[in-house]
Structure formats: structure tokens, C-alpha cells
Amino acid sequence: PRCAIGFHKSHDVTSIEEVYEHIKVKMEELKKKTESKIYSLKQSIVKIKNAERESDVESLTAKRKIQEMTERCINYLKERELELVKQVNQRCSCNDDVMKIQLTQIEENLTNLKEGQDFISAAFANWTEAEIVAIEDQMMGKLDELAEIETHKYTYCF
Numbered sequence: 001p002r003c004a005i006g007f008h009k010s011h012d013v014t015s016i017e018e019v020y021e022h023i024k025v026k027m028e029e030l031k032k033k034t035e036s037k038i039y040s041l042k043q044s045i046v047k048i049k050n051a052e053r054e055s056d057v058e059s060l061t062a063k064r065k066i067q068e069m070t071e072r073c074i075n076y077l078k079e080r081e082l083e084l085v086k087q088v089n090q091r092c093s094c095n096d097d098v099m100k101i102q103l104t105q106i107e108e109n110l111t112n113l114k115e116g117q118d119f120i121s122a123a124f125a126n127w128t129e130a131e132i133v134a135i136e137d138q139m140m141g142k143l144d145e146l147a148e149i150e151t152h153k154y155t156y157c158f
Contacts, residue, residue: 109149116146 120139123132132139 113146113149116142 120143123135123139
């Protein structure tokens with residue numbers, strides 16, 4: 001038999017062909033084992049890539065939902081702001097109207113009170129006692145009327 005290491009003296013020698021066949025069988029067994037591992041690893045890679053794609057899709061979906069919810073919240077807040085501003089404007093407008101009416105009434109009351117006081121002062125300064133006594137009922141009625149004039153009332157819409 002041929003030997004891979006050359007000439008042999010007294011030990012057993014196995015032929016290269018036998019060793020080759022033995023190595024070939026072992027290599028094929030190892031190859032089969034590694035092929036199944038390669039297949040498993042490739043499957044794992046496919047699963048990971050699929051999971052990665054699914055994760056990307058889920059992430060995009062979640063981000064889109066967050067964006068949509070945020071936009072809805074912003075729109076709601078804008079609508080609510082407009083609604084509240086409108087209510088404030090209506091109340092302010094109502095208050096402006098009420099205050100204008102009240103201001104007119106107060107100014108009229110002030111004018112009437114001043115005219116009444118001026119009339120009484122002028123009467124006592126310029127009229128005779130007999131003239132004052134003669135119109136006492138009218139003067140007392142006017143004084144009672146002036147005393148009944150109301151001062152400012154707060155009647156705002158708020």
C-alpha cells in the first residue's frame with residue numbers, strides 16, 4: 001500500500017485511499033451537520049429581517065397615530081380657544097352695552113341732581129320767602145324725587 005509519509009519499516013500502514021475514504025465520509029457527515037445549521041441560521045436571519053420590517057411598520061403606524069392624535073388635540077384646542085374667545089367677546093360686548101346704558105343713566109342722574117341743587121340754591125338766593133313757601137310742595141316733591149335717584153348699579157354679564 002501507498003503511504004502519505006513515505007517508507008515504513010515495521011508498523012501497520014493504511015492506504016491513502018482508505019484514509020481518504022474515511023476522511024471523505026467524516027467530512028460529508030460534518031457537511032450535512034453544518035448544512036442544517038446554515039439552513040437554521042439563514043431561517044433566523046429571515047425571521048429577524050421579517051421582524052425588523054414588522055417592527056418598522058408598527059413603529060411607523062404608532063408614529064402616524066401619535067401624529068394624528070396630536071393634530072386632533074391641537075385642532076380641538078384651537079376650536080376651544082376660538083369658542084372661549086368668542087364667549088369673552090360676547091360678554092365684553094354685552095358689558096360694553098350695559099356700561100354705555102349705565103353711563104348714560106348716571107350722567108342723566110348727575111345732571112338732574114346738579115340742576116335740582118342749582119334750582120334750590122338759586123331759589124333760596126333769589127326768591128322771596130313767600131315765593132319759596134308758595135312752591136314748597138313742588139320743591140319738596142322735587143327733593144324727594146332727587147333723593148330717590150339711584151346711583152350706579154353693577155349689572156354686568158359676567
